[in-house]
Amino acid sequence: MEIKEKLKQEEELLIKVFKLEKFIKKYKKQIIAGVIIAAAVLVGNAIYGYIQQQKLISSNNAFDVLMKNPNDKEALEKVKVNEKLYQVYLLQSNKIENLKKITAPELKAIAAYKIAMLKGDKQSLENYLLNPDYKILKDPVRVALIKIYLKDGNRKKAEELYAQISPNSQFAPIAKFLLHYGVAK
Template structure:
């Protein structure tokens, strides 16, 4: 290697070291200038992660305790402590349990207490079951007119059977005709129409 090549290599090496030190100085200035916001951002990130982990742990704990309480209530429905735990930890599951108890016991009071339930379908099913248990045809008729009623076709069949028992053949046909062809109860309605209403 010639002296000139050595000098060029040395200049290049010094230039790269100079750039490295320059970038280190820039980084140091940046960190010094924004030290507090950087520390705050890191601390906030750690708090968010810790909060998320804590909330997930809390949610899992509530779910486990509500499932345990539900299992206890399935075995012993009169366990007041398990009922209170389920009611506090998982109100929607509590409403499902109350609905099952109300239907099993034909208890209209329990079913009517569920009319404001926020659990999907519970208020709707409770309304139908309460009207059916009471034999309240007016309430069943109102239920069939409700938008999105889950047991609408079943209520129509019940109204049709009641009309048949009263001798109101045209009323029974009218209720049966309201059951759509895509309903699972359509075949039952057609059989009732042909064999039950003449």
């Protein structure tokens, strides 16, 4: 019995091998083409990834050069290739026209904060505070407004702004100091 089962299993195995061989012969060109295409895709992806990595390295190196020498036009052009890095470079600027060019959502609030602080006028600072899109850096803007209101003699408005600053904020002691001692004109 055992020998018959073994022979039957070997026979089934041989049948499967012959079917596989027949399948391979029938679809030989398609199989080879599929393997070549898969290899080409893998090699292409590897090359593309390498090129992208080299572009990132080049733009990062150019960014370092640009931080040391802001007048380097060649480095600036290399940084412009990487849009996100260029946005960070613009954020480093203290020029309002450069800060207005920032479109990255992650940096837009910081750029708006810098613009408001650079302008330093009451309207710009209040607009920043009232904008619901800007959720960060509200307390330093409040401190700047407190200083402006105290200079203008509007202590009540300065106290209202102070009440909006969280007691745990690092800006609370500064605001309290300004309210306590006032601002010299």
